[in-house]
Amino acid sequence: MLDSSLTQLGAALRAKKISSVELTQLYLDRIAALNPSLNAYITTNAETSLTQARAADALLSGGKAQALTGIPIAQKDIFCAKGWRTTCGSKMLENFIAPYDAHVIEQFNNSGAVNLGKTNMDEFAMGSSNETSHFGAVKNPWDRNAVPGGSSGGAACAVAARLCAAATGTDTGGSIRQPAALCGISGIKPTYGTVSRYGMIAFASSLDQAGPMARSAEDLALLLNVMTGFDERDSTSLQRDKEDYSRDLSKPLTGLRIGLPKEFFAEGLTQDVACCVHAAIAEYQKLGASIVNISLPNSRLAVPVYYVLAPAEASSNLSRYDGVRFGYRAPEYSNLTEMYEKSRAQGFGAEVKRRIMIGTYVLSHGYYDAYYLQAQKIRRLIAQDFTDAFKQCDVIMGPTSPSTAFNLGEKGDDPVQMYLSDIYTIAVNLAGLPGMSIPAGFCSNGRPVGLQIIGDYFSEARMLNFAHQYQLATDHHDRAPQNIGL
Amino acid sequence: MQWEIVIGLEVHTQLSTNSKIFSGASTTYGAEPNTQADAVSIALPGVLPVLNKGAVQDAIKFGLAVGAHIAPRSVFARKNYFYPDLPKGYQISQFDLPVVGKGALTIQVEPLSGNAKPYEKVVHITRAHLEEDAGKSVHGESQGVTGVDLNRAGTPLLEIVSEPDMSSAAEAVAYAKALHTLVRWIGICDGNMQEGSFRCDVNVSVRRPGEALGTRREIKNLNSFKFMQQAIDYEVQWQIEQIESGNAIHQATVLFNPDTGETRTMRSKEDAHDYRYFPDPDLLPLDITPAMLEQVRATLPELPQHKRARYILEFSEDGLTSYDANSLTVSREMADFFDACVATAGASSAKLCANWLTGEVSAQLNRDGRDMTQCPITPQQLGGMLKRIADNTISNSGAKEVFRIMWAEGGDADAIIADKGLKQVSDSGAIEAIVDEIIDANADKVAEYRSGKDKLFGFFVGLAMKASKGKANPAQLNDVLKRKLAG
Numbered sequence: 024m025l026d027s028s029l030t031q032l033g034a035a036l037r038a039k040k041i042s043s044v045e046l047t048q049l050y051l052d053r054i055a056a057l058n059p060s061l062n063a064y065i066t067t068n069a070e071t072s073l074t075q076a077r078a079a080d081a082l083l084s085g086g087k088a089q090a091l092t093g094i095p096i097a098q099k100d101i102f103c104a105k106g107w108r109t110t111c112g113s114k115m116l117e118n119f120i121a122p123y124d125a126h127v128i129e130q131f132n133n134s135g136a137v138n139l140g141k142t143n144m145d146e147f148a149m150g151s152s153n154e155t156s157h158f159g160a161v162k163n164p165w166d167r168n169a170v171p172g173g174s175s176g177g178a179a180c181a182v183a184a185r186l187c188a189a190a191t192g193t194d195t196g197g198s199i200r201q202p203a204a205l206c207g208i209s210g211i212k213p214t215y216g217t218v219s220r221y222g223m224i225a226f227a228s229s230l231d232q233a234g235p236m237a238r239s240a241e242d243l244a245l246l247l248n249v250m251t252g253f254d255e256r257d258s259t260s261l262q263r264d265k266e267d268y269s270r271d272l273s274k275p276l277t278g279l280r281i282g283l284p285k286e287f288f289a290e291g292l293t294q295d296v297a298c299c300v301h302a303a304i305a306e307y308q309k310l311g312a313s314i315v316n317i318s319l320p321n322s323r324l325a326v327p328v329y330y331v332l333a334p335a336e337a338s339s340n341l342s343r344y345d346g347v348r349f350g351y352r353a354p355e356y357s358n359l360t361e362m363y364e365k366s367r368a369q370g371f372g373a374e375v376k377r378r379i380m381i382g383t384y385v386l387s388h389g390y391y392d393a394y395y396l397q398a399q400k401i402r403r404l405i406a407q408d409f410t411d412a413f414k415q416c417d418v419i420m421g422p423t424s425p426s427t428a429f430n431l432g433e434k435g436d437d438p439v440q441m442y443l444s445d446i447y448t449i450a451v452n453l454a455g456l457p458g459m460s461i462p463a464g465f466c467s468n469g470r471p472v473g474l475q476i477i478g479d480y481f482s483e484a485r486m487l488n489f490a491h492q493y494q495l496a497t498d499h500h501d502r503a504p505q506n507i508g509l
Numbered sequence: 510m511q512w513e514i515v516i517g518l519e520v521h522t523q524l525s526t527n528s529k530i531f532s533g534a535s536t537t538y539g540a541e542p543n544t545q546a547d548a549v550s551i552a553l554p555g556v557l558p559v560l561n562k563g564a565v566q567d568a569i570k571f572g573l574a575v576g577a578h579i580a581p582r583s584v585f586a587r588k589n590y591f592y593p594d595l596p597k598g599y600q601i602s603q604f605d606l607p608v609v610g611k612g613a614l615t616i617q618v619e620p621l622s623g624n625a626k627p628y629e630k631v632v633h634i635t636r637a638h639l640e641e642d643a644g645k646s647v648h649g650e651s652q653g654v655t656g657v658d659l660n661r662a663g664t665p666l667l668e669i670v671s672e673p674d675m676s677s678a679a680e681a682v683a684y685a686k687a688l689h690t691l692v693r694w695i696g697i698c699d700g701n702m703q704e705g706s707f708r709c710d711v712n713v714s715v716r717r718p719g720e721a722l723g724t725r726r727e728i729k730n731l732n733s734f735k736f737m738q739q740a741i742d743y744e745v746q747w748q749i750e751q752i753e754s755g756n757a758i759h760q761a762t763v764l765f766n767p768d769t770g771e772t773r774t775m776r777s778k779e780d781a782h783d784y785r786y787f788p789d790p791d792l793l794p795l796d797i798t799p800a801m802l803e804q805v806r807a808t809l810p811e812l813p814q815h816k817r818a819r820y821i822l823e824f825s826e827d828g829l830t831s832y833d834a835n836s837l838t839v840s841r842e843m844a845d846f847f848d849a850c851v852a853t854a855g856a857s858s859a860k861l862c863a864n865w866l867t868g869e870v871s872a873q874l875n876r877d878g879r880d881m882t883q884c885p886i887t888p889q890q891l892g893g894m895l896k897r898i899a900d901n902t903i904s905n906s907g908a909k910e911v912f913r914i915m916w917a918e919g920g921d922a923d924a925i926i927a928d929k930g931l932k933q934v935s936d937s938g939a940i941e942a943i944v945d946e947i948i949d950a951n952a953d954k955v956a957e958y959r960s961g962k963d964k965l966f967g968f969f970v971g972l973a974m975k976a977s978k979g980k981a982n983p984a985q986l987n988d989v990l991k992r993k994l995a996g
Contacts, residue, residue: 103555116554123548125555222555229790257557258792336790339587342598343552347657359655363591386589386785395787 024049025185025509026501029094029242032188036083036093043076043083043093046188047137050095054140054186056508060167063180065100065158066108067140075137082135090245092135097187099178100141101148102233103222104128107138111224112146112156112174115344115351115370125222126254127191127233134249139187143177146372147341148198148226150174151444152434155374160431163206164504165470169428172202172444178236179206184507189237189246193223195230196329197424197448200460203236204423204473207462209490209500210236211243214480215455216261219254225340227333228259230452239500240461240490244268247483263481271488277311279489282416284319287447293426295466300422303463303474303493307420310492315416319408324401325450326442331385331398332453337375338382344370377438406454413479418489422447423460423473447475457483461490462499471499514745515714515722516681517673520688521666522698523642523706524567530641530665531558531601538704542647546659550644552596557791560585564665565795567697568608568639569805571667574695574812575634577612579802585639585792589785593657594644602668604786607638608795609667615814616687617835621679621738627832632684633672640666667697673712673722678741682734685709687813694813694841702732709737713744715752723748724758728765728772740765744772813838820859828860836867842881846870846888853892858899865891869912886915894922906979907931935982937989943976944989958994969994 024032024041035041051069058064072095079093103109103121105128110116124132131138145155153161153176161176163169164184171180175192179202182190192199194212203210211234218233225231235246247268254260281304288297308314346352346366353365371379385394412419424444434441451458456477463474474493478486494500503509529536532549549556572579586604612634619627644662648655669688675681689707692698700707709731714723728744731737743765748758760778765771788794811819820834837847843866850862870891874884894911897903903911903926911925926932934940947969948955958965969990974981 103553109554111554119554121555122553220555221557224554225791227790256559258559259790335787339589339599339785339787342589342591343554343596345591345593345598347593348551348596349553359593383785386787388783388785391785391787 026503028239029091029189029237029245032094033088033090033092037088039083043079043095043137044073046093047072047076047095047139050139050187053508057184057186060162061164061180061184061186062159062161063143063177063184063186064097064140065110065112065143065156065177068107071106072137072139075132079135079137089134091131091249093137094188095137095139096131097139097142097178097181097190098128098131099175099191099193100144101193101224102128102191103224104138104141107141109141109224110158111148112144112158113371113375114157117157117351119350121222123222126219126256127223127250130249130252136249142175142181142190145174145176145198146375147224147337148174148193148195148231149337149374149378151197151201151441152429152431153177153202154431154435155372157372162431163428163470164507165207166428166468168430169470170205170431170433172205172424172428174198174202175210175236176202176206179203179208179210182206182208182236182238183504185503185509189235189242191233191246191250192236193231193233194448194452194458195226195232195333196452197445199234199236200448200458200473200475201424201445203460204475205428205471207465207471207473207499207502207504208236208238209240209243209459209461210234211247211459211483211486212451212457213247213251213483214261214457215452216259217263217457217481217483218250219252219257219260221254221256221260225336227336228340229336230329230333232452239494240487241269241272241494243459243490244272244484244487266484268484268487271484272491274488275311276307276489276492279312279418280315280416281307281312282315282317282412282419284317284322284412284419284421286319286322287421291425291443291446292422296422296424296426296472299464299466299472300420300474304420306493306496307489310496312489317412317415317419319405319412319450321401321404321408322450325405325453326446328398328401328405328453329445329449330381330442331394332402334378334382335386335395336382338379338386341371341375341379346370374438402453405450409450409454409456409477409479418482418486419477421475421477423475424448427466427468427470427472451477456480457486459486459490461493462502464499465502511718512715512745512749513718514676515673515716515725516675516677516741517712517725518669518671518675518681518684519710519712520669520685521642521708521710522669522688522692524564524665524667524697525699526561526563526567526665528561528563529663530561530564530639531663534663536664538701540660542656542658543660546644546662550596550659550662552598558601558789560792560795561665564639565608565797566805567665568637568667569797569802570695570697570809571637571669571692572609572612573802573806573809574691575609575612575614577634577637578610579797580606580608580610581797582606583608583638583795583797585789585795586786587789590782592643592646593655594646594659594662596644596659596662600641600643601789601792602640603638607636608797609634609637611635612637614684614687614691616680616683618680618683620677630674630680630683632674632680635670635672637667637669640668642666673714678738678745681711681741682738685734685737690813690839695809705732708732711737711741713741713748714758715745715748723752724760726758726760726772727762729762729775731765736765736767739767739770740772743770747772810841813841813844816844824856824859827857829863833860833863833867837863840881846881846884849888850892850895853889854895854899858892858895861895861898862892865895865912869909873916885919890915890919890921897922897926901933901935901982902926903931904933904979904981904983907933931980933980933982934977935985937985940973940977940981940985940989941993943973943981944986944993947972947976948993955994959996966990966994
């Protein structure tokens with residue numbers, strides 16, 4: 024049951040081989056057993072989840088089930104869910120009970136899925152290792168000395184360790200793809216504007232995009248079908264016809280072109296990762312795809328540009344956490360300024376504060392043109408690189424992250440090394456393109472390697488087609504970590 | 510020593526939309542604190558702004574009314590600062606790309622001093638931009654605690670910025686009044702200054718003629734025209750005194766205290782915030798198509814300046830003055846009333862109509878504490894009465910009686926005239942008889958008059974009027990009296 028695809032689970036539920044309550048309880052028991060060591064969840068609420076499961080069972084009995092009805096999904100703790108504690112990984116929101124549902128949560132609720140709990144994450148999604156969470160680091164289920172990646176590290180861990188059927192994540196600079204790669208699962212960040220940001224706690228609004236994390240491309244397609252759709256409450260939500268992301272899964276890859284950017288295979292990429300990625304490319308050639316060598320000349324600027332723009336937006340987005348209306352307020356202060364200073368100094372962790380300071384600096388009078396405006400210009404150049412590249416190829420492939428999962432604490436003192444973990448994923452967010460990561464084998468130390476697939480705008484169905492065909496031909500995505508009680 | 514005064518205004522007009530600029534929460538004034546603060550107004554984690562199209566239409570309306578360039582693409586920006594009544598820690602406003610660009614407003618200036626004549630002036634408008642209002646901090650409800658009311662947070666504002674074109678308090682007040690009239694006229698703002706719907710910031714500097722602009726100080730948040738004038742007068746005097754006694758003016762924001770009549774520094778330039786403006790990534794650029802412009806243009810009423818010009822053109826031959834035209838266009842309600850009244854009474858009664866509207870009607874409304882929309886008589890009723898004045902059916906004093914009854918009890922003029930017997934006597938025979946009687950009964954006075962005491966004429970008019978019970982046609986009576994007294 025724990026290795027079943029969402030399609031299989033749905034069929035089993037509809038055939039009454041298992042009830043949603045039983046399935047939910049199965050996962051809740053696994054969480055109770057494994058979460059103390061893995062720390063993938065910040066909050067579970069068994070009673071609420073089981074109530075939803077009972078409602079799903081009623082729908083299933085009544086023949087009103089949809090694809091995901093009754094299936095337990097883990098929600099990243101960045102999505103507001105009515106009645107659920109929603110912390111965003113921060114002490115600032117440690118006791119914040121959301122009074123409303125995010126659009127993503129609504130969509131899952133409407134599909135009859137069960138909210139299994141809220142997954143751990145880097146504080147306000149700022150981090151690539153899940154170590155910045157106020158609720159402690161998440162362990163990588165493949166090796167508990169390793170990080171799971173971030174910021175959606177709890178989600179990636181929960182999927183890999185079979186602590187949920189599937190999960191949601193968000194990706195601002197690689198926060199779905201990098202942890203998916205490091206935990207050996209599949210994850211997709213769709214085109215910016217495809218999934219509503221309403222109720223998703225903002226980090227960097229122009230980059231933030233939600234997406235699903237699961238064990239296969241086939242599962243991702245079903246999840247995307249639920250998560251996407253126009254929402255008038257998000258002005259950046261795109262008004263497009265609803266699409267079926269499963270529609271192209273079975274298409275052959277014959278004649279399709281894969282672009283390999285030379286910049287993604289240059290200095291900084293570890294040998295093991297390079298080997299796995301090249302092997303995956305060879306597999307694609309066997310499946311009929313051809314290879315085109317391309318260049319993304321401005322992609323080398325993606326990390327510096329990102330670390331101007333994302334902190335700039337974050338510094339403003341996080342101003343609302345002032346201790347006035349909700350969230351953490353320092354216990355002692357003697358005036359208004361001190362209340363602000365102490366509440367924010369005590370409520371935010373070091374990485375969040377670092378980014379607020381960077382962002383405040385780059386937006387300051389006299390620095391704005393040199394940093395923020397310049398970064399916006401380069402952002403357009405980076406996007407233009409991709410537009411040019413997609414004239415030559417159907418998808419772009421490369422490594423998701425330069426290395427496999429690093430050890431807990433390894434990069435804690437060196438933010439720049441940590442930031443470089445997202446060197447291949449960040450340009451995709453800057454351009455607003457869809458990107459995904461799928462398992463492409465394992466490094467000599469047994470840690471998973473991710474293959475990144477980047478598509479043109481709105482080409483998610485094509486990307487899932489590429490991923491699915493690879494997963495039909497390989498079994499990396501079916502492998503499970505040891506010691507997770509299977 | 511001569512001084513030149515330079516004044517520019519920034520006016521915050523609260524737009525009369527039903528809901529807030531970025532959420533569906535109500536904007537009704539005076540509700541219980543925080544009952545109109547929805548998730549967006551409170552800035553809960555995860556909420557997003559969605560632009561109210563009504564506010565955009567209002568901004569376009571204003572832009573068209575001042576002949577301004579409407580930006581085909583404008584951008585919302587975040588103005589970042591911390592304050593308890595600013596829930597997001599930033600205000601969504603427009604910075605370098607405002608929706609309304611350069612425009613102009615023609616104003617009629619009534620100088621405050623002595624015999625100077627009224628004149629017309631064009632004030633240039635630099636820009637107008639959309640933004641959200643902040644909430645309110647409520648101090649003193651209980652000891653040591655400040656409350657925050659977020660009902661107002663997110664109310665749409667149009668901030669209208671003028672060029673420093675005004676050179677006296679009178680001009681500044683005239684501009685503010687013209688703007689106040691205009692925004693109410695086109696229906697984008699209720700103009701309620703007590704409730705803060707129309708708030709003025711005034712930038713004042715002084716210089717010697719021919720010199721570069723002086724350093725300005727900004728008087729914040731003036732919510733009455735009277736205070737504006739007092740504040741400017743005080744500020745100008747203060748700045749001149751400072752410079753004349755060898756002190757420099759430092760850029761600052763000041764507040765006017767109506768109790769003392771003085772301005773007081775709130776913060777100096779050194780304390781000014783760095784607002785770290787940047788485009789709001791939660792909102793798309795605001796694109797305004799030519800079709801949208803035309804749609805809004807079609808809803809614009811005839812504007813006060815056009816109406817004013819038309820009145821002068823159409824009615825000056827009938828005696829209507831430029832002053833009348835100004836008075837008739839102080840509000841759309843007044844002008845509409847006038848138009849409807851003239852339509853009933855005829856164009857030749859335009860001046861009469863203007864006199865009654867700016868005189869008796871306005872005075873009565875004032876006494877009753879009502880505005881034009883609550884006027885108990887209709888333009889048709891008043892027009893009916895004016896017709897009877899024009900055709901000599903009633904005298905002015907008779908008309909006053911008709912008006913009084915109409916105001917208190919309703920009814921149309923003809924019925925009241927018949928009912929109360931107010932028809933004036935224009936029968937020359939009857940008037941001659943009255944005059945003869947008076948001359949007979951006052952032989953001594955007649956002799957005095959004939960020997961040169963002209964002033965007695967009024968005495969005879971009074972007697973005759975009284976004898977006719979006020980109904981004699983005054984012009985006719987005058988004629989007959991003059992003729993008969995001459996002997």
